[in-house]
Amino acid sequence: MNAAGIVVEYNPFHNGHLYHINETKQLSNAEVIVAVMSGSFLQRGEPAVTDKWTRTKMALQHGVDIVVELPYAFSTQKAETFATGAIHILNYLKCQFFCFGSENGQIAPFLHAAERLKQQNNEFSRLVRSFMKEGVSYPSAQTKARDSIFQKNPLPLDLSKPNNILGLHYVQANNELGSPMTPLTILRKGAGFHDTEAKGSIASATAIRKQLIEKSGSIDHAVPPLSAAALKKQFLHSWELYWPLLRYRLLTIEPGQLASIYEIEEGIEPRLIKAALQSDSFAEFMQRVKTKRYTWTRLQRMMTHILTDTDKESMEQGANVSFIRLLGMTEAGRAYIRSVKKDIQVPLISRTASGSSLLSLDLKASRVFASAPRLPGEYAHSLLKQEYSTPPILL
Template sequence: MKSTGLIVEYNPFHNGHFFHVEEARKRTNADVVIAVMSGNFLQRGEPAIISKWARAKMALLAGVDIVVELPYAFAVQHAEIFAYGSITILHALKCNYFCFGSESGDINEFSSAIDLIENYHMEYETSVKELMKTGVSYPTALSQSFKKIFTDHKNPIDLSKPNNILGFHYMQTNNTFQSPMQAVTIKRKNANYHDEEFASSTIASATSIRKATFESNQSINGIEQYVPKTTSNVLQDYYNGYQTFHNWELYWPFLQYRLLSIEETDLANIYEIEEGIEHRLKRHAKDAVSFHDFMQRVKTKRYTWTRIQRMCVHILTNTKKNEMFRHHKHVEYIRLLGMTENGRKYLNQIKKDIDVPLISKVSSIPNELIELDIRASNVYSQGLQEPFKQKLFKAEYAQPPLYIHNN
């Protein structure tokens, strides 16, 4: 069976994602589509609007055959490490192709950019370091360095765009394997990643869908035209079952308590806390009245909203630097969240050839390897009221992989 891998968050699964799944299957003539999906906390340092189990169900009902979890050590990370974990898992699952959405839409642009950077590696790295010293953010330094060095080359790719950045790092990681997957990219349609308003009648960004959901008092009325019916059903079922959708404001009291009670020396040991920003975080935690207010006070030119959000997630989960450095070097396991009948057949075909443990429950792997994922899920459940908190808390241990029979 021929397989194609996707790297996703599905926060939530919308019509653009459906197009991506269908187009990836068609372009690669795949029998199986595999999604490696972030868990309950996401790459930009946000809690997912609904749990990983509900988002996996959305994907399976909409055409994905297998959903596996991207571990916390790779999921809540900057682009290079996020890409490394995702591509390594898809490679371990024997994918023939991987397909990603991008603002570019031209795979040759990514290949050319990688070749150029390999040829001018020293100049590129020097430029990035010099720009960082001026106080700009790391993503901005990357983009500006690329434009500066490669301005004489035809149509250099725009590495200021979020999906182009990720695609570039996917390609770089994939090229390190002896037998790399074949890469395919699909141009994003209608809506850009950060769009907060609806841009067309059927396609909208996940950002705008979440914004509309919370602005309508957590109602899904008004987003139905932008998501498959299966997504609407799962969103409504989740709200009925847990009485809320998740966003940062649910977790602000816990984050504020952590910041006010932790010693600065201990805070400095949390992953991504560096250059004395712990002082700024603690100072503004005293006066902020909401998470959004806190972020507005803390963000700077150097420390982007996304980077600070990731810091906040690591503070909430008490993830220390030595822990993260230990776990993000290698993919130590692959956790199966769900599959269709077609996906089950594929896993049976390849399971003897998978070099990384494929697990279906947390008890099947040593605690020290999966402790970050368990801790993240436990913290995610704290945003709920009882008895819903215990219900979601226990799902981390009791929920078997989802199995969709009729796909």
């Protein structure tokens, strides 16, 4: 059986995701679609709008055959690390292809750009470090380094676009493994990544989440009917829900312990504490702490690690994919897993009773996800129970 892999968050599942699945099937002719999906907290440093089991079921209902979890140690990281973890998992699961959406829509520019960047890797890394010392953010330092190296012969890819950037990192991660999978890309359709208005049949996840949380209108035009029905029954999560818990952490944690939290560096601790004292909401807090050096996304990831009490040592220990956690399968997915299981080089976990230190980060993140002060008690209890008792969903 041929399998094609995709990397997803489904925050929430919408028509653009359905298009991605269908196009992946058509491009690859794969019999099975494998989705590596982030768990409770996501790459942009925010809680998922709903739990991973709900999102897994949405995926299985719309053409995905296997859903596995991208561990916290990768799902809450910068694009390079996020992509590396996901590609390693798809490789372990013996996928022949992987497919991502991009603003470019053609794979050749990604392959060409990855090769040229590899040739200039040492100089690129040196320039990034140099620009960061000047006080610019990591993404800006990367842009300035690329512009400096390739100013006379630019890369054939617009790397100001978020999906192009992530796609390039997928290709680079695959190349580092010896290119075991064939990369594919589809043109991203409809709304832009950061669009905040849910217009048309394909809207951005950002716009859909905003409309859901603010209850500012129907999302039915942008979300498949089964997903829309499920979302209407869900308690929706956002950073504001966790603000009291984050503020408590910031105002009670010892400075030395705060400095040990992953991504906290360069003396930002006093700024965070001062802003926590002065702010009545998460949005107000973020406006107070944002600087030229720290992007909104990087700050949100810092806050996620503070919220989950994730220190530098724990993330370093989780730097390699040491297991794969299975969240759900269709009948075709079960048949595929049976056919490749003996060749998977890391444990395939379907229950939380076993695992490594990497799994402990995911369990802790799920407990925090279920512990927001404003969650209804019965719902919070069900979330905690799900994490330990729910077997992979079978559809």
